[in-house]
Amino acid sequence: MKHYTNKDIYERDNFTCQYCGWSGAHDFESWNRGWLAIDYVKPRKHGGTDEHDNLVVACHTCNSVKGSSMCNSVEEGKKIITTKNEQWHKWFTKYVLY
Template sequence: MTEYVSVELRRLIDERSTGRCEYCHIHNDHVVLPHEPDHVIAIKHGGLTEADNLALACFLCNRFKGSDLASIDPQSNLIVRLFHPRTDNWLDHFRADDDGRIVPLTDIGRVTAQLLRFNLSESVLTRCELIARHLYP
């Protein structure tokens, strides 16, 4: 198995996501470090380098997610899987508030927002500035 993402696959990932991180929805044009292909199910867990297992992720989301598949829900203390960009609908699990915060709506949303640290103060500030310029979400 390889982590190498071909040029064709990378193009598909970029087009499918319209340049937005598929976790936090920030556009590639509004960050310093370029977005990257993320193996939703990491190779070490048996994930493949194929379109159905790849998502465009910003640097922060990709680093915080790493190879994780799940986390502990702070409300129930149960292990809950992370948001899966290929099989889940973002709006079912999250809401982007006008104050720049991403509000989780489900247990999957909670563990994902917590693990990927969606609401770090710097990220919220960036989203506020983008919202004011009608560039987010």
């Protein structure tokens, strides 16, 4: 089994969030604003592994919103993020913009 470094994952994903598409590949400002990290698609607490296909680049926002929600694919992660953002948008509209 090959050991993959964070650098391998960042390069494979072109320094781009696999959930929302935010790219940090072009300049430091974009990379820094995205606060890119390596995310476990299937979180370790749900049996996710360090295998290459379970690790993706994620921006801080997507990584935080997805959290440790159970999912098995990037597509499932995108749905979780979209659903949570819709819920938070409703809350924001009701309690902040009221």
